[in-house]
Amino acid sequence: MNITVLSGGVGGARFTRGLLALLRERLPDGAGGTTAHVTVVANTGDDLWLHGVRVCPDLDTLLYTLGDAVHEEQGWGRRDESRRVSDDLAAYGLGWEWFTLGDLDLATHLARTELLRRGLPLSAVVERLAQRWRPGVRLLPMTDHEVETHVRTADGLLHFEEWWVRHRAAVPALGFEQVGLAGSSPAPGVLDAIAGADVVVVPPSNPVVSVGTILAVPGVGDALRTTTARVVGVSPVVGGAPVRGMADACLAAIGVETSALAVARHYGRRAAGGVLDAWLVDTADADAVAPLRAEGWDVAAAGTLMHDVPTTAGIAARALALVGLTP
C-alpha cells in the first residue's frame, strides 16, 4: 500500500505520526515498522536564509516529530532546546531576534547548509538528514528550488516568517507573493509519489500557505487531478476556527471563509476540476456533511482533534476509510 501525504508543519507532522502508528498496528512488517510505504511531500515555501543558514521549518518539524525528538507541547523544534547561540547572537543587533533559533535546531540548519554548499539539492540533503532521524517515511521537499513566501500588507511586503512569527498574522494580509514558485518544479519523486499512490492524504495543514503552496508547484496540481489514487483531506478548520496557527488570516487574504465547508470547496472536488475526492470534518462541523454530500463529496464527520498519537491514528483510519481503504 502506497500512501502519499502533502504536509505543512505541525498539523501534517502530527497527522503523519498517527497514520504511521495506525499502519504499524494494522500492516506490521514484523520489525516495528509497516509494510505500507508512506511518502510525505513537505511544503518548503516558508523556508528562509537566516544568519547565513538555510532554515526549513516544515521539513524539520516533520523530521523531529517522526523522529521522536520534537518539543511536544510546542509542536515544533527540539525537545530540551536551549538558546545559547541566539541569545549571544542578539548582541550583534542584526535583527530577527524574534525568530527562535534553538541550539539543537541550529545543528540541523548547519548540517543542511553544509550539504547545500557541497552542491546537493535539497531533496538529497533531506535524505541525508533523515538518516539520523529515521522518520519511517520517505520525506521529500515539494521542490528543490528556493521558494520564498512574502505577504502583501498595507505597509508593503513582509517575509512570511516576519508576518507569521513576529506579527502573529495580526497585520491584515492582502495576499501572498511566492517568489520562485512559478518557476519551480517538483523535487525528484514527488510526481511519481502522487501518480503511484493508492491514496493521497491532505492532512489538517494550512490550506493556503502550506498545502496551497505545494499544490502551486507546477505539475503537482495536475498530478493530483490525474492520479488513479483517491485523494482525501482532513479539515484544518474546526468550528469556524483553525485548530492551530492563524490559517484564518491566510484564508481571509485569499477571500475564503474560515469554515470546514468553505475550505473543502476551495480545494474542490476532483470530478469538478479540484484536487480532492473526500473530506473529513470535525463533529463540530457536522452541518457541512449534507451540503457537501449533495455536491457529490465522500464526506464524514468525526472527532478530528489530534490529542495524542492513538487518537490521531483513529483519525487517520477514518480518513482512509472515507476513500475505501481499511488497512
Add this chain to the structure above:
Amino acid sequence: MNITVLSGGVGGARFTRGLLALLRERLPDGAGGTTAHVTVVANTGDDLWLHGVRVCPDLDTLLYTLGDAVHEEQGWGRRDESRRVSDDLAAYGLGWEWFTLGDLDLATHLARTELLRRGLPLSAVVERLAQRWRPGVRLLPMTDHEVETHVRTADGLLHFEEWWVRHRAAVPALGFEQVGLAGSSPAPGVLDAIAGADVVVVPPSNPVVSVGTILAVPGVGDALRTTTARVVGVSPVVGGAPVRGMADACLAAIGVETSALAVARHYGRRAAGGVLDAWLVDTADADAVAPLRAEGWDVAAAGTLMHDVPTTAGIAARALALVGLTP
C-alpha cells in the same frame, strides 16, 4: 602616533593587548583609551567555510582578546564557552568533529555569514562585528578575498585547519599552497596603514602561515619595504622552539631553522630587501644579538614571554624602543 601590527591569532592578539595597555598608560586620552592609533592587519589565510558558516580564527581571536571576552587559558574562543550545537551536529556525521565550534563562537560565525550574504566585504563585516567588541584598535583583514591555506603532505593536500588542529602539525608538511592568495589584494586601508604608520610591528605570530601569509598578499611586502615607518619584529621562537603552536613544523616545511636568528634572517632586513629594521629576541636567545647586530640589525634581548598584560606591555615598550619610539 600611528602603530600598525601585522597579526596572526593568539600571539598577535596578546601582544596587541599589551601594546594597548602600554599606550593607554603612556598616551592616555582621558577617557580610558589612548591618543595613539593602532591598526591591526589580521591574517585570514586560515579562514574556512565550515558547516555553511565562515570561520575566521585569527580575526575572532583578536576581537575576543581585545574585547575582553577571550578564554584566557586557551588563548582563543570565548570565555564560558559550551558545545551544545556541535555535540548535536556530530550526530549528522558530516566530519570535522575535531574542529571546535563553540556555541558563543558560532554566534559570531552566524553574524559574519549573515553579513557576508548581505553582500558586505569582509572588511566591512569586521567593522560591524567590532562595534560589539570595541577592540580599541582599527581591525582590518589582510584582504577581502577568500584565501585558503592547504598543506602539502606525502599523502596529498590537507586543509590547513585539518593539518593544524586535527593532526597537530604532526604530519610532515612539504609546503603550503594558498589558494586565492596570489590573486588577492589588500583590504581597503591596509596599504595606507603601513605607509602612514610611525612604526609597524610584527608581533610573535607564526612567521610562515600567519605573518608570512599577510606579507604574501600582493602589495603588502612592497608597502613594508617602502614605508617611512620603522618596522620591528618580536621573535616567536624562544630557545629554539615556538612559544606557542607548531611554528617549527611550518618553518621546517619552508626550510627555515627554528631559531630566533634564522627567523630574523628569513624576514630579512629592509636595507637588504627584507621587511624588518629591528628584532627583539628573548634573553634565552641572547647569542643571536651579536651576529644580527654585525649584519646591521637593531636588535636586543629581553624577556619576551607574555605571562600577563603588564609583562606584555613591557615587551611592547622594548620593541618600540628598539626603533626609537618611547611613547
